[in-house]
Amino acid sequence: MRLGFTPAQEAFRREAAHWLDAQMTGDFAMLKGLRSQSAFPEERRAWEGRLARDGWSVIGWPREHGGRGATLAEQVIFAEEYARAGPPGRMSHIGIELAGPTLIHFGSAQQRARFLPRIAGGEEFWAQGYSEPGAGSDLGNVSTRARLEGDEWVIEGQKIWTSLAQFADWIFVLARTEEGSRGPRGLSFLLVPIRQPGISLRPIRQMNGAAEFNETFFDGARTHRDNVVGGAGNGWQVAMGLLGFERGVGTLGQQMSFVAEYEALVAAAKANGAIADPSIRDRLARAYAGLRIMRHAALRSLSANGGQGLAGDALxxxxxxxxxxxALGELAMDVLGQAGEVTDAGADGFPLLADLFLSSRADTIYGGTSQIQRNLIAERGLGLPREPRGEAR
Incomplete structure (x- = not known):
């Protein structure tokens, strides 16, 4: 595995960095450093349009679908430079990183022609309809149902934690389409227009003051019968394929935001004298080592198989x-001391380190709880027997 980059790749880095820095000191300077996922929606839509116009929106997609056909290394570089330059989180990330790649791999020619250009162009935005109140990390418990009525699927049920659904035009929904089916069988992956009378949203206010998540209710929502990806009843295969994309290159960009948080934490410890505490210094050193391990592990996994899918260790x-x-969030509170407990929220939420603590509490829950992740590692990674389900213990 190569941990460095070639001269050509470093030239690509300079190109990306120059373009991003120009935007963040120019037309979109007001968005630099914005951490809120729900503030300034119109400006963030315009930012997505600028990325698309200048060819930086979907660089990893094949050229025939509007991308640049960027190599894995180039995608890693752009993700890192994006995080370094400080633009806002991508309003279109669910479409670009999840819906789009899923349609490229599993969608019909008609579906790709209809949806991919609008995702790549920053014209349509997406939400994810997976989790439910009774089916969070275990998608096999999905109870949202859809039935065919003529040329339309009619959907009844509820989804939760639907990120940025208030700004979305479409939502992909994992629904049960075979009466009496249980577990992974009988599920379908539906593409549903979100702005219709049969769908209502209720924001979920988080402990850090943000409201980027929603409850989404389907009460007779409709979508055309052709808007099923991979065929009716094959939703589990498509859903699992999508989760593979979720563990992709974007993790390197995420780690750059972790670097910024770590550096801010070190600066705070130096400023208030907490750095003099040997236990604080030890925890900061361990956090730095963990951050480096995280980066090398992600690069190793992404480089496996020539970048064709994720290796088993990605689990x-x-x-x-x-x-x-x-743990970094907990360390931040220990460094800040009492000052971290009485801070106020501003227009962009709480200050960085207080927000780090509050928002990181959910990290071991969303995207698959740590308990479920351990099951995946054991069963899929190590080949151990499946955990008994539905049995008395």
């Missing part, structure tokens, strides 16, 4: 970074 990434990040 460990989520539980590793989530545990590390939560």
């Amino acid at each position: 460990t990434h989520k539980i590793y970074w989530a545990t590390w990040h939560r």
Whole structure:
């Protein structure tokens, strides 16, 4: 595995960095450093359009679908430079990183022609309809149902933790389409227009003051019968394929945001004298070592098989970074001391380190709880017997 980059790749880095820095000191300077996922929605839509216009929106997609056909190394470089330059989180990330790649791999020619250009162009935005109140990390418990009525699927049920659904035009929904089916069988992956009378949203206010998540209710929501990806009843295969994309290159960009948090934490410890505490210094050193391990592990996994899919060790990434990040949030509070407990929220939420603590509490829950992640590592990674389900213990 190469941990460095070639001269050509470093030239690509300079190109990306120059373009990003120009935007963040120019037309979109007001968005630099914005951490809120729900503030300034119109400006962030315009930012997505600028990325698309200048060819930086979907660089990893094949050229025939509007991308640049960027290599794995180039995608890693852009993710890192994006995080370094400080633009806002991508409003279109669910479409670009999840819906788009899923359609490229599993969608029909008609579906790709209809949806991919609008995702790549920053014209349509997406939400994810997976988790439910009774089916969070275990998607096999999905109870949202859809039935065919003529040329339309009619959907009844509820989804939760639907990120940025208030700004979305479409939502992909994992629904049960075979009466009496249980577990992974009988599920379908549906593409549903979100702005219709049969769908209502209720924001979920988080402990850090943000409201980027929603409850989404389906009460007779409709979508055309052709808007099923991979065929009716094959939703589990498509859903699992999508989760593979979720563990992809974006993790390197995420780690750059972790670097910024770590550096801010070290600066705070120096400023208030907490750095003089040997236990604080030890925890900061361990956090730095964990951050470097995280980066090397992600690069190794992404470079496996020539970048064609994720290696089996990718199963460990989520539980590793989530545990590390939560511990960093706890360290931030110990460094800040009482000052961290009485801080106020501004227009962009709480200050960085207080927000780090509050938001990181959810890291070991969303995207698959740590308990479920351990089951995945045991069963899929190590080949151990499946945990008994539905049996008395």
